[in-house]
Amino acid sequence: MLFNSxxxxxxxxxxxxxxxxxxxxxxxQNAMLLVASYFFYGWWDYxxxxxxxxxxxxxxYAGAAMHRSNSPGRRKGLLLLSxxxxxxxxxxxxxxxxxxxxxxDLCRMIGFTPDAVTLNIILPVGISFYTFQTLSYTxxxxxxxxxxxxxxxxxxxFVSFFPQxxxxxxxxxxxxxxxxxxxxxxxxxxxxxxxxxLLWGFFKKMVIADTAAVIANDIFNxxxxxxxxxxxxxxxxxxxxxxxxxxxxxxxARGLGKLMGFDLMVNFRLPYFAxxxxxxxxxxxxxxxxxxxxxxxxxxxxxxxxxxxxYINLSLTMLLGGLWHGAxxxxxxxxxxxxxxxxxxxxxxxxxxxxxxxxxxxxPIRILSKMALMFSxxxxxxxxxxxxxxxxxxxxxxxGMQQISWFxxxxxxxxxxxxxxxxxxxxxxxxxxxVVMQLAQYTRRDLLVVLCARPWVQxxxxxxxxxxxxxxxxxxxxxxxxxxx
Amino acid sequence: MYPQLTKEHIHPTTPKRLAWLLIASLAMFGVANLAVGIxxxxxxxxxxxxxxxxxxxxxxxLDTPVDVLIVxxxxxxxxxxxxxxxxxxxxxxxxxxxxxxxxxxxxxxxRRYIQKFKTGPKVLLMVHVYDIFRRRQxxxxxxxxxxxxxxxxxxxxxxxxxxRKQTLVFDHVIPLITKGRAVGDKLRGIPAFEQEHDRGxxxxxxxxxxxxxxxxxxHCNEIKPGETDWTICEPHWAILDEILxxxxxxxxxxxxxxxxxxxxxxxxxxxxxxxAETKTALFDTLGHDHFSIVGPMxxxxxxxxxxxxxxxxxxxxxxxxxxxxxxxxxxxx
Numbered sequence: 001m002l003f004n005s006x007x008x009x010x011x012x013x014x015x016x017x018x019x020x021x022x023x024x025x026x027x028x029q030n031a032m033l034l035v036a037s038y039f040f041y042g043w044w045d046y047x048x049x050x051x052x053x054x055x056x057x058x059x060x061y062a063g064a065a066m067h068r069s070n071s072p073g074r075r076k077g078l079l080l081l082s083x084x085x086x087x088x089x090x091x092x093x094x095x096x097x098x099x100x101x102x103x104x105d106l107c108r109m110i111g112f113t114p115d116a117v118t119l120n121i122i123l124p125v126g127i128s129f130y131t132f133q134t135l136s137y138t139x140x141x142x143x144x145x146x147x148x149x150x151x152x153x154x155x156x157x158f159v160s161f162f163p164q165x166x167x168x169x170x171x172x173x174x175x176x177x178x179x180x181x182x183x184x185x186x187x188x189x190x191x192x193x194x195x196x197x198l199l200w201g202f203f204k205k206m207v208i209a210d211t212a213a214v215i216a217n218d219i220f221n222x223x224x225x226x227x228x229x230x231x232x233x234x235x236x237x238x239x240x241x242x243x244x245x246x247x248x249x250x251x252x253a254r255g256l257g258k259l260m261g262f263d264l265m266v267n268f269r270l271p272y273f274a275x276x277x278x279x280x281x282x283x284x285x286x287x288x289x290x291x292x293x294x295x296x297x298x299x300x301x302x303x304x305x306x307x308x309x310x311y312i313n314l315s316l317t318m319l320l321g322g323l324w325h326g327a328x329x330x331x332x333x334x335x336x337x338x339x340x341x342x343x344x345x346x347x348x349x350x351x352x353x354x355x356x357x358x359x360x361x362x363x364p365i366r367i368l369s370k371m372a373l374m375f376s377x378x379x380x381x382x383x384x385x386x387x388x389x390x391x392x393x394x395x396x397x398x399x400g401m402q403q404i405s406w407f408x409x410x411x412x413x414x415x416x417x418x419x420x421x422x423x424x425x426x427x428x429x430x431x432x433x434x435v436v437m438q439l440a441q442y443t444r445r446d447l448l449v450v451l452c453a454r455p456w457v458q459x460x461x462x463x464x465x466x467x468x469x470x471x472x473x474x475x476x477x478x479x480x481x482x483x484x485x
Numbered sequence: 486m487y488p489q490l491t492k493e494h495i496h497p498t499t500p501k502r503l504a505w506l507l508i509a510s511l512a513m514f515g516v517a518n519l520a521v522g523i524x525x526x527x528x529x530x531x532x533x534x535x536x537x538x539x540x541x542x543x544x545x546x547l548d549t550p551v552d553v554l555i556v557x558x559x560x561x562x563x564x565x566x567x568x569x570x571x572x573x574x575x576x577x578x579x580x581x582x583x584x585x586x587x588x589x590x591x592x593x594x595x596r597r598y599i600q601k602f603k604t605g606p607k608v609l610l611m612v613h614v615y616d617i618f619r620r621r622q623x624x625x626x627x628x629x630x631x632x633x634x635x636x637x638x639x640x641x642x643x644x645x646x647x648x649r650k651q652t653l654v655f656d657h658v659i660p661l662i663t664k665g666r667a668v669g670d671k672l673r674g675i676p677a678f679e680q681e682h683d684r685g686x687x688x689x690x691x692x693x694x695x696x697x698x699x700x701x702x703x704h705c706n707e708i709k710p711g712e713t714d715w716t717i718c719e720p721h722w723a724i725l726d727e728i729l730x731x732x733x734x735x736x737x738x739x740x741x742x743x744x745x746x747x748x749x750x751x752x753x754x755x756x757x758x759x760x761a762e763t764k765t766a767l768f769d770t771l772g773h774d775h776f777s778i779v780g781p782m783x784x785x786x787x788x789x790x791x792x793x794x795x796x797x798x799x800x801x802x803x804x805x806x807x808x809x810x811x812x813x814x815x816x817x818x
Contacts, residue, residue: 188498188499188500188503189495189496189497189498190495191503192496192498192503192506193493193495193496195507214695214699215695218694218695218698222694222698225694266492266493269490269491269492270491273491282487282490283490283491354487354489355487355488355489356487356488356489357489358489359488418691418692419691419692419693419694422691422693423695441491442491445488445489445491445492446491446492446493446494447491447492447493447494448493448494448495448496451496451498452494452496455502455505455506455509458506458510459506459509459510459513460510460513462506462507462510462514463510463511463513463514463517466510466511466514467514467517470514
């Protein structure tokens with residue numbers, strides 16, 4: 001069930017009515033949310049509910065047993081059980097074919113020709129998100145940083161809470177579980193924020209992202225028909241699309257949460273204003289980057305074991321971060337690219353200017369130049385990310401590597417063609433509301449800047465967003481990009 | 486968290502303020518829609534409707550009868566260039582409008598022409614996209630433009646869903662100010678036409694590959710066996726009967742020309758089958774008296790505009806030349 005569909009509107013209306021009706025009985029409210037969440041997830045494919053249930057049961061009982069035990073060996077064994085169960089399912093459903101095909105390709109390169117073992121595996125939607133979410137629970141209990149929850153119902157709801165189940169934010173147990181276990185109040189200020197997040201989220205997805213997607217898809221899928229600045233238009237369109245698409249999902253999820261009295265974590269903090277890769281990862285998909293930092297980078301040693309080990313840790317973390325996005329070489333390349341620029345910036349730019357760039361200590365031209373450079377690198381990264389090959393009528397007509405090679409050879413070879421000029425104009429127009437909103441958010445350092453504007457300004461902004469949705473929304477019920485991850 | 490990292494500040498509000506915000510913004514949104522809805526229902530503000538009015542004016546301003554009266558949809562609007570018929574000594578005027586008029590515009594133009602000149606043209610050239618006969622719905626705009634619709638026996642269906650989806654402000658209101666191209670078109674990257682007002686031909690000179698590809702895929706889906714009902718419905722037959730009746734009374738030969746089409750679609754066997762079946766159905770019912778069918782013609786991607794039936798100027802000239810070879814024997818009679 002997509003957020004941008006009539007089914008979801010009806011679903012949420014029914015859930016919210018029931019939620020209100022049950023507001024005095026927490027357990028009944030949670031039970032209703034759990035049933036609604038399973039219904040929401042089962043709408044895609046009810047068979048995958050079994051995976052959700054397995055994750056829930058294994059981690060609930062492993063967490064409880066781990067907490068009770070004082071034996072380091074038993075605790076480690078239970079953690080391994082949780083890790084192998086969750087990562088095993090993720091590995092099988094998401095990566096089996098990729099590794100099988102890659103192994104066959106490798107064998108062919110060295111002269112063997114084994115038969116490829118590939119299975120017709122459907123990727124369960126949201127598996128990467130809820131796997132990481134539930135893993136944080138068992139790992140935190142293992143580290144004695146979290147007490148397990150007593151109530152299976154609360155834990156099941158933590159794993160499957162529908163607003164953020166399929167595309168995040170990846171919540172931490174220490175943040176979300178207390179909100180599930182304790183009575184919630186629906187706060188008017190939060191509702192106010194939630195309404196804005198919903199409106200802005202739907203606008204970003206249905207007006208900006210889905211329109212930019214048409215341009216990006218045309219240029220990336222017919223890449224041999226474009227050279228020079230045309231390709232840049234495609235890359236910029238995807239840059240706009242992926243941000244608006246993914247951050248819109250987070251905004252809508254957070255908005256829905258706020259309407260019900262939940263506070264889900266902020267997942268994006270204006271990433272295209274970043275001054276360097278560290279700054280970028282503090283602003284982009286924060287729930288994943290902080291997960292990777294806390295559960296992978298720091299356990300590997302972080303930056304505590306000397307520069308060489310730091311670079312290795314950074315590279316490994318980013319490679320796995322890339323692989324998290326999908327079983328494809330372009331995602332691994334994208335992760336490697338971000339690992340490489342993180343290392344390069346550590347070499348060449350040790351300045352702390354990114355933490356307070358407008359404090360008056362730094363030259364604004366220097367800050368803007370750094371912002372432009374980081375934005376260019378981000379766009380370059382998105383080219384790698386988007387080049388996943390071309391499928392026409394189910395037949396692969398180009399590989400991701402062929403696309404990347406074409407972009408590398410032709411990106412700066414010519415100006416804008418007549419065919420791409422209208423696309424560039426359309427992208428500029430459609431991105432204008434995003435630029436205006438983000439400039440306001442950045443300069444006021446407030447993601448909810450609209451809510452502190454004068455009342456008439458708020459009214460105009462809300463009316464314009466609604467008008468934009470009614471006039472320009474792409475109503476084809478296009479999926480969110482991150483559903484594929 | 487470092488200082489520059491943008492945070493989320495929750496701002497206090499009151500029930501009254503929140504209610505006011507929601508009611509006022511909904512009211513503003515509603516008023517904007519209502520205003521545009523009123524414009525859309527009672528005034529002709531859109532570029533497309535403006536084009537229909539323009540074609541009316543061309544017909545009204547026509548001083549002398551022509552050999553070929555060209556009617557049809559947008560495929561003919563930018564696919565048949567009267568100037569290409571000139572060297573053969575054939576006078577013509579292009580009154581093609583758009584697909585949502587179905588065949589209503591053809592009949593209205595024919596009626597008005599006969600009313601004005603007391604005779605019919607030598608040839609009525611009806612240029613239509615292949616799927617015009619499967620279309621059932623006439624929009625409110627057609628009704629506004631052509632009161633004769635009810636006389637033609639078509640049941641009006643007001644499409645409020647469609648009305649809501651119209652890019653109302655940008656396509657209706659702003660063209661009043663810009664007096665030309667809609668800002669909505671600019672935003673969506675739709676290339677402008679170069680109009681030749683006196684002869685009614687709109688030359689398209691800018692390709693739009695993205696739209697073409699999307700439109701092509703849509704058509705491929707539509708023509709898949711079992712996907713679409715291709716039978717010609719009663720209102721179309723009623724209009725065709727009326728046109729043929731007028732043509733026979735005034736000794737006008739009616740040529741139905743299937744529009745030029747993107748060559749990849751042309752090569753599709755399902756497309757060829759639909760064309761063949763449509764031709765058979767039309768001839769079986771209407772006969773061959775004062776009636777013939779030509780086309781379609783395949784056009785490569787680099788000569789196409791934004792859809793599978795919209796061609797650029799050079800292809801329009803080529804298509805008109807192919808029509809010329811069919812028209813010349815008819816006019817020589």
